[in-house]
Amino acid sequence: VSCIVKNEHFLEYNRQPVDCNACKDVTEVLYVNNITQEFLQKYAFSMQPIVVQDGQKGWTASKTFSYEYFKSVYPPGSKEKALSQIEERCQFFPYATDISTAGEFFNMSKNRLEGDEDHWYIGWSNCEGHTANELRKHYKMPYFLSPELDHSKIDWIFMGLPGHGAPMHVDFVPGASWQAQLSGEKEWTFETPPECYGICSSKMKVTVKAGDIIILDGSRWYHETNIIGKDMSIVIGSEYY
Numbered sequence: 001v002s003c004i005v006k007n008e009h010f011l012e013y014n015r016q017p018v019d020c021n022a023c024k025d026v027t028e029v030l031y032v033n034n035i036t037q038e039f040l041q042k043y044a045f046s047m048q049p050i051v052v053q054d055g056q057k058g059w060t061a062s063k064t065f066s067y068e069y070f071k072s073v074y075p076p077g078s079k080e081k082a083l084s085q086i087e088e089r090c091q092f093f094p095y096a097t098d099i100s101t102a103g104e105f106f107n108m109s110k111n112r113l114e115g116d117e118d119h120w121y122i123g124w125s126n127c128e129g130h131t132a133n134e135l136r137k138h139y140k141m142p143y144f145l146s147p148e149l150d151h152s153k154i155d156w157i158f159m160g161l162p163g164h165g166a167p168m169h170v171d172f173v174p175g176a177s178w179q180a181q182l183s184g185e186k187e188w189t190f191e192t193p194p195e196c197y198g199i200c201s202s203k204m205k206v207t208v209k210a211g212d213i214i215i216l217d218g219s220r221w222y223h224e225t226n227i228i229g230k231d232m233s234i235v236i237g238s239e240y241y
Contacts, residue, residue: 030050043215055212073135085127126154126157135155152241162184168224169222169224173219184231192221
């Protein structure tokens with residue numbers, strides 16, 4: 001049964017239809033700053049994607065997180081719990097990249113890391129408590145996410161080189177998500193759910209730059225990402241309900 005539930009095609013057929021009233025007035029992704037209660041009242045559970053441009057105040061993650069840093073946290077070629085948890089229990093996303101495991105990712109050659117062999121894009125969930133605490137020394141819950149919201153205990157890390165990203169998809173998570181762009185730039189494309197064609201905007205694009213946090217309901221909007229510019233993209237994110 002577990003294999004069927006995890007099958008993306010099965011999940012797609014069981015996706016709940018979207019109430020098109022939630023997106024009919026959404027025509028673009030908004031850039032915002034200095035939001036507090038306004039977030040909970042206007043954006044938290046809406047289909048209005050926003051980019052918060054001042055959401056990483058006080059964080060050191062943008063100066064700390066790198067391939068070398070993550071490799072020190074998840075040392076390859078060892079029996080360290082952090083890496084084995086990704087391999088055995090956490091989720092790892094190779095996307096269209098020929099990297100099948102986290103161990104392989106953290107053991108790649110310098111040429112491949114720098115894109116001399118191919119360009120790659122991967123992601124993983126951080127479901128091991130000790131490592132989560134280590135990473136969270138360098139970032140905290142974005143200031144606009146109020147205590148009234150239920151926050152996921154699992155964070156997500158996405159890394160990749162320009163020219164790659166996540167293909168068009170919909171998320172099968174219980175709520176909306178935030179993704180903080182620590183380095184590099186990503187272009188996001190949003191497409192309306194099929195049941196809302198002709199009612200909601202068919203396509204929206206936005207560029208998320210280092211220092212920004214994008215908020216989206218990926219369980220309702222179809223979306224894809226593409227890393228642009230010249231720098232490696234590193235993103236940390238999570239869900240709230």
